[in-house]
Amino acid sequence: MTDIQTQFNHESQISIEQWQAIINNDASYDGQFFYAVRTTGIFCRPSCKSKEPKPQNVTIFADAQQAITAKYRPCKRCKPTGERLPDSEWVSVMTEYIDHHYTEPLTLHQLAEICHGSPYHLHRTFKKIMHITPVDYIQQHRIHQACQELKESHHSITAIGLNIGIPNTSYFVTLFKKKMGITPAQYRKQHQMIHQQKDSIKEGISSEQS
Structure with missing residues (x-):
């Protein structure tokens, strides 16, 4: 058994013949089967000239x-x-x-x-x-995730940038400030102060009730 046969048998539900039809955009297989890509949620004809998916x-x-x-x-x-x-x-x-x-x-x-x-x-x-544009949507989603990490973790600004798909720390800080009006460090400090104030209020209420 060849390496490619082993890979298809263990990792994929697709036959080598079907895979060859897909990567060659073979229109003669249209109507014989359709293929779907789990990572995109889209299905196609074998002849579709879309990006080649992974067989698995x-x-x-x-x-x-x-x-x-x-x-x-x-x-x-x-x-x-x-x-x-x-x-x-x-x-x-x-x-x-x-x-x-x-x-x-x-x-x-x-x-x-x-x-x-x-x-x-x-x-x-x-x-x-x-x-909004697709790029704006991507940026908004990344900044939203960054806000969550800044509030819920002790990760560095650089690490958070990497975690959300922005490896350039300088660009991450610039983009964050553009979207949020303050830097990531300022956002984290602001959240910590609000959290501390809430804790102080809770402690004060508890002291009055006891």
Whole structure:
């Protein structure tokens, strides 16, 4: 047994023949099966020229309805159901992906590849539905997560930046101040002061009652 056969048998539900059809965008297999990618929640025809997925993330379906029943959404690019995916559902695919992968490097072009569309169309559609750009959404989500870490952990500013997908500390501090009006260090200190004030009030109430 070859290494690739071993990998497919242990890590994937997909056959080598099906995998070859997918990576070669072989239209002769269209209608024979559909494939879905678990990390994106999207399903496609074998001929779809979307970003090549990892075989272990692929699930095979005999027809489009099976994929829909399994909660996968049709690809915007290859239209496996023959119908166009509504813009609101496509944007939902994007936001779900960002929410789960914000710690990874994410650019507009990468997001377009992952979500099976052009960068221009993705940017325009996302802004129409969400009223902010995809990049703004990514930044907002990262800053929200940073706020949680600043309040709940003792991690350094650099470590928090790394944890939310911004390895450049200087850029992280600049972006945080732009979004929140204060630096990460000032935000943490402000939260600590509020927390201490609440504790003092609770202690005062307890003393009065005893």
